[in-house]
Amino acid sequence: MKRRYAMAVDTRRCVACSACVIACKTENRVPNGGFRCWTVQETSGTFPDLALEPRSERCNHCADAPCVSACPTGASFVAEGGIVAVDRRKCTGCKACIASCPYGARFVHADGHVDKCTFCLHRVAKGGQPACVETCPTKALTFGDLSDPSSPVAELARRSRVKTLKPEAGTRPQVFFLT
Amino acid sequence: MARYTRRQFIQIGAAAGGAMAASGLATRWWGLDAARAEDPATDGDQVVPTFCELCFWNCGVLAHVKGGRVTKLTGNPEHPLSRGRLCPRGAGGTGLLYDPDRLKKPLIRASKRGEDVFQEASWDAALNKVGEELVKVRERHGPEAVALFTHGFGGSWWKHFMKVWGSPNIGAPSYAQCRGPREAAFTLTYGEGLGSPEPIDIANARVITLIGSHLGENMHNTQVQELAEAVGKGAQLVVVDPRFSVAAGKARYWLPVKPGTDIALLLAWMNVILTEKRHDAEYLAKYATGLDELTAHVATKTPEWASAITGVRPELIRESARLIASARPASLIHPGRHTTWYGDDTQRLRATAILAALLGSWGRRGGYLVTDKFRLAGYPLPKPPPHPGARSKDDMPKGGGFPVADEVLASGLCDATKPGRALYDLKAWIVYGTNLMQSLPAPQETAAAIQNLDFIAAIDVLPAEICGFADVVLPECTYLERDDDLAAPAYKQPFVAIRQAAVPPMYESRPGSWIAKELANKLGMGDQFPWADAREFVETRLAASKVDSAEIRRKGVVVGKPIPTCEEEGATPNITTSDGKIKLYSVELQQLGFEPIPDFHPQEEAPPGMFRMLSGRAPTHTFGRTTNNRLLAEPFPENEVWVNADAARALPFPLASGDRVVLVNQDGVRSDPVRARVTQRIRGDCVYLVHGFGHTAKGLRQARGRGASDSALTSRYKVDPIMGGTGVNVNFVRLEPAGSLA
Numbered sequence: 064m065k066r067r068y069a070m071a072v073d074t075r076r077c078v079a080c081s082a083c084v085i086a087c088k089t090e091n092r093v094p095n096g097g098f099r100c101w102t103v104q105e106t107s108g109t110f111p112d113l114a115l116e117p118r119s120e121r122c123n124h125c126a127d128a129p130c131v132s133a134c135p136t137g138a139s140f141v142a143e144g145g146i147v148a149v150d151r152r153k154c155t156g157c158k159a160c161i162a163s164c165p166y167g168a169r170f171v172h173a174d175g176h177v178d179k180c181t182f183c184l185h186r187v188a189k190g191g192q193p194a195c196v197e198t199c200p201t202k203a204l205t206f207g208d209l210s211d212p213s214s215p216v217a218e219l220a221r222r223s224r225v226k227t228l229k230p231e232a233g234t235r236p237q238v239f240f241l242t
Numbered sequence: 243m244a245r246y247t248r249r250q251f252i253q254i255g256a257a258a259g260g261a262m263a264a265s266g267l268a269t270r271w272w273g274l275d276a277a278r279a280e281d282p283a284t285d286g287d288q289v290v291p292t293f294c295e296l297c298f299w300n301c302g303v304l305a306h307v308k309g310g311r312v313t314k315l316t317g318n319p320e321h322p323l324s325r326g327r328l329c330p331r332g333a334g335g336t337g338l339l340y341d342p343d344r345l346k347k348p349l350i351r352a353s354k355r356g357e358d359v360f361q362e363a364s365w366d367a368a369l370n371k372v373g374e375e376l377v378k379v380r381e382r383h384g385p386e387a388v389a390l391f392t393h394g395f396g397g398s399w400w401k402h403f404m405k406v407w408g409s410p411n412i413g414a415p416s417y418a419q420c421r422g423p424r425e426a427a428f429t430l431t432y433g434e435g436l437g438s439p440e441p442i443d444i445a446n447a448r449v450i451t452l453i454g455s456h457l458g459e460n461m462h463n464t465q466v467q468e469l470a471e472a473v474g475k476g477a478q479l480v481v482v483d484p485r486f487s488v489a490a491g492k493a494r495y496w497l498p499v500k501p502g503t504d505i506a507l508l509l510a511w512m513n514v515i516l517t518e519k520r521h522d523a524e525y526l527a528k529y530a531t532g533l534d535e536l537t538a539h540v541a542t543k544t545p546e547w548a549s550a551i552t553g554v555r556p557e558l559i560r561e562s563a564r565l566i567a568s569a570r571p572a573s574l575i576h577p578g579r580h581t582t583w584y585g586d587d588t589q590r591l592r593a594t595a596i597l598a599a600l601l602g603s604w605g606r607r608g609g610y611l612v613t614d615k616f617r618l619a620g621y622p623l624p625k626p627p628p629h630p631g632a633r634s635k636d637d638m639p640k641g642g643g644f645p646v647a648d649e650v651l652a653s654g655l656c657d658a659t660k661p662g663r664a665l666y667d668l669k670a671w672i673v674y675g676t677n678l679m680q681s682l683p684a685p686q687e688t689a690a691a692i693q694n695l696d697f698i699a700a701i702d703v704l705p706a707e708i709c710g711f712a713d714v715v716l717p718e719c720t721y722l723e724r725d726d727d728l729a730a731p732a733y734k735q736p737f738v739a740i741r742q743a744a745v746p747p748m749y750e751s752r753p754g755s756w757i758a759k760e761l762a763n764k765l766g767m768g769d770q771f772p773w774a775d776a777r778e779f780v781e782t783r784l785a786a787s788k789v790d791s792a793e794i795r796r797k798g799v800v801v802g803k804p805i806p807t808c809e810e811e812g813a814t815p816n817i818t819t820s821d822g823k824i825k826l827y828s829v830e831l832q833q834l835g836f837e838p839i840p841d842f843h844p845q846e847e848a849p850p851g852m853f854r855m856l857s858g859r860a861p862t863h864t865f866g867r868t869t870n871n872r873l874l875a876e877p878f879p880e881n882e883v884w885v886n887a888d889a890a891r892a893l894p895f896p897l898a899s900g901d902r903v904v905l906v907n908q909d910g911v912r913s914d915p916v917r918a919r920v921t922q923r924i925r926g927d928c929v930y931l932v933h934g935f936g937h938t939a940k941g942l943r944q945a946r947g948r949g950a951s952d953s954a955l956t957s958r959y960k961v962d963p964i965m966g967g968t969g970v971n972v973n974f975v976r977l978e979p980a981g982s983l984a
Contacts, residue, residue, distance in 0.1 A: 076470040078458035078488050080861035081877040085333040088873060089314035091282045095876065102877070104488065110886065110922045111498050115491025151280075185281035198317060200327045200463055201470030 068144035068182055069209040069237040071219040072119050077203035079104050079117035083195035090194035094173040099180040100195055122168035122180040123236030130160035146184055151176035165232040284313040290744040291318050291798025295721035296331035297864040300729050301463050302798050305744035312336050312722055312744050321799045322735050329461040330862045337873030338720050343943050345705055345717035346749035358710030372714050373764040375697035379670040385409050386633055387669040389655045393676035398727045399758040400674045406770040408629040413652035415681040418967050423581045426646045426965040427591030430828050433818030436577055444468035447574035447608040449566055451480040453504055455578040456487035461861035480562050485930050486923035495562040501854050501928050502584050502845035503552040508593035510548030511563040513540040515600055520567035522602030530599055532827025539839045570601035572608025585960030585969035589840040599824045605815020611807040612816050616736040619786035621779055624769055644966035645834050651966045656682055659691040670697040679707035680866040683959035683968045704870055705941030717751040724753035725776035736802035740794045836964055852974040854928040857952040866934035870945040880949035881932040882919040889926035895979050902980035905950055907973050909957040915980035916950035
């Protein structure tokens with residue numbers, strides 16, 4: 064069975080503290096000014112009838128990834144488990160992928176290539192969890208294989224109220240949010 | 243079973259993915275192989291367990307060390323406070339270790355205090371200077387004329403130094419500028435304060451009430467973990483806050499009270515609970531005194547009465563009170579932490595403590611727990627020499643004349659430095675790890691007090707504002723470069739944690755343990771510092787306590803036997819007042835001339851055109867101590883002033899989010915330009931700033947000039963007459979466009 068890596072972000076637990084951001088930056092040596100993940104606090108309503116959705120966000124590892132189609136050199140590709148990845152040796156830094164991404168998930172690394180979340184594939188390959196998942200103090204992040212129906216992430220996808228970001232973009236994100 | 247090479251396997255996997263254009267396939271699996279190979283390689287060759295110092299929570303940390311550098315910090319799964327997870331600050335500790343602005347060499351002042359001009363010195367020269375100056379002060383004024391201000395775990399060496407030196411004047415802003423009113427209130431009510439970490443059972447609470455506490459933004463790791471756990475199990479939140487905090491966003495009821503009216507709300511909640519007989523009568527009959535007086539006192543404090551004061555609808559007060567009572571005793575009224583708001587804070591926290599008692603949650607699961615410390619032996623010391631001519635205990639500015647204060651007031655030490663203000667004047671300060679220009683209110687007063695001193699030394703990692711006022715600055719290394727004493731705070735699961743250096747000290751910085759010992763040697767106090775170094779100190783304590791050194795050094799922590807923490811587990815609620823009863827009515831306060839049951843007294847209103855200034859925390863920062871950390875500055879580089887959207891429209895100038903404004907307070911103090919955040923998430927009568935920004939120290943090259951300093955705008959404070967806390971939410975600001983500075 065082919066693996067389909069996915070992440071669930073439980074906005075009911077998340078406090079947008081940015082522990083994920085810092086853990087990601089140190090784990091992956093992300094240089095100053097670049098972010099592979101970030102946090103958002105989306106507010107709706109007017110005082111005092113307000114609602115707030117804190118979110119930890121990153122590349123959605125879309126099943127229909129516009130960045131992969133937009134990449135002229137093949138540097139952007141779909142890796143194991145459906146992860147959208149960048150081969151920095153092939154990347155010319157043309158930014159076509161950045162323009163095509165509806166989520167602002169990519170940035171130009173200080174070394175000139177485009178960089179983004181890898182779901183910490185190097186850790187996952189060794190049986191670990193992405194750094195953001197490991198540190199999250201609220202356990203808001205669940206990573207796993209969606210094609211394994213017994214995996215926690217698959218259970219969350221089935222059981223909970225689930226949404227993806229900008230579904231109208233037709234990208235079929237593999238990061239989903241519990242609300 | 244067919245065996246594939248890794249490359250073949252990946253190729254098959256990629257093809258099966260089916261999401262790629264066929265034309266790209268041949269080259270793309272190459273890239274995939276590269277991706278698998280591409281490991282940022284931040285796992286340490288060596289992993290050193292230690293505990294964090296980015297805040298006072300002291301979580302267990304695993305420091306990954308590679309090629310002599312700390313590559314990353316992760317949570318220690320064995321440590322009861324981190325449980326394998328770190329908050330952003332804990333994960334960002336390398337940003338402190340590798341901060342290019344760190345203090346690198348000892349410094350001796352070369353111009354006027356506060357001008358921040360220094361010459362580099364050798365350790366020997368700097369410590370000789372400190373020693374000589376302290377001796378001069380002792381000769382003229384006695385040893386008690388030296389005061390220590392301390393914050394952080396490394397302060398233990400300096401507290402010991404002061405004890406040997408012979409001065410009781412040891413203060414931490416964490417008391418009178420932070421949790422002091424809470425400690426006083428709980429001591430008056432239950433016989434003891436709460437300490438840190440607080441003995442509260444968030445994880446098992448079914449209703450959690452936060453009063454001005456913005457847990458989640460206030461990132462006390464274990465508490466935030468438990469909050470999420472409780473929410474995950476269906477716990478309900480009640481949040482009282484003029485601002486729609488992140489926690490308020492998760493709440494069943496958000497009560498946006500008018501700032502300064504919390505006591506009225508608390509009394510009304512008690513009114514509902516008592517008149518509707520939702521209190522735990524059996525528990526109170528067994529454990530408490532003063533219920534009749536309390537019932538009579540709150541009889542008129544109806545939700546309708548409180549509504550006119552707080553601006554919260556009566557139905558909302560009533561419904562939230564019923565929800566709070568419905569879950570008792572697993573209904574946690576969170577005691578908060580930074581509680582110095584309005585100068586009547588001990589009474590507000592008394593009301594909080596009394597409400598918790600009505601719910602029967604003291605000593606019960608989901609409420610306040612019974613905790614214990616891991617028992618540790620001290621380091622054996624020779625009998626200390628007597629201090630001839632030492633002042634009597636009554637003759638000390640310790641409590642500053644505040645009857646219920648049970649710690650020295652840092653603000654009281656500052657006051658005692660102004661000539662003639664205390665029984666004797668303080669003439670020298672040692673300042674360890676606390677930037678008094680931000681941690682004490684009214685920095686204008688602090689700066690003036692410092693000019694009266696014969697001598698001031700600062701021991702710090704970064705050149706904070708206070709260092710600019712020091713005569714000698716001693717550069718301490720960070721927690722990742724030093725060993726310290728063992729940590730064994732009271733907790734629901736007793737434990738002992740070890741701090742051990744992950745890498746050697748950079749530059750000429752030194753561990754505080756070394757600095758204190760060297761200085762003691764120069765002052766002839768070496769026999770009271772008989773250990774070789776912090777490591778030997780710890781080894782001796784471990785051996786005497788029968789804790790396996792190899793085990794704790796490998797795991798970072800040794801966890802003690804579980805203890806019963808609540809009545810449900812067989813523990814008795816820990817009530818240590820004079821007669822062992824919870825004091826709903828406080829005879830002690832009544833005898834001291836204070837209200838025995840809290841009452842509401844209105845605060846001064848904001849002048850027309852001004853807003854009350856409130857401050858709080860961001861999860862990425864600890865006071866002003868992390869704002870120079872380049873890693874933590876990335877997600878949160880500067881604070882913003884939160885302004886209600888309707889209030890912004892009513893200003894005499896157009897204001898949109900991102901515009902820069904200057905805040906001007908009631909005394910004409912002007913802030914640096916700060917970006918506005920025009921939002922629905924705050925009441926219109928107040929503005930809000932995250933504390934710790936607006937640095938002015940020239941050595942803080944990252945933080946300097948970023949955001950506005952709430953501390954500088956706190957030129958006024960209101961002193962709590964019961965315990966001396968300095969309430970800071972009594973300042974008002976108006977907004978001006980920053981004009982050409984934008």
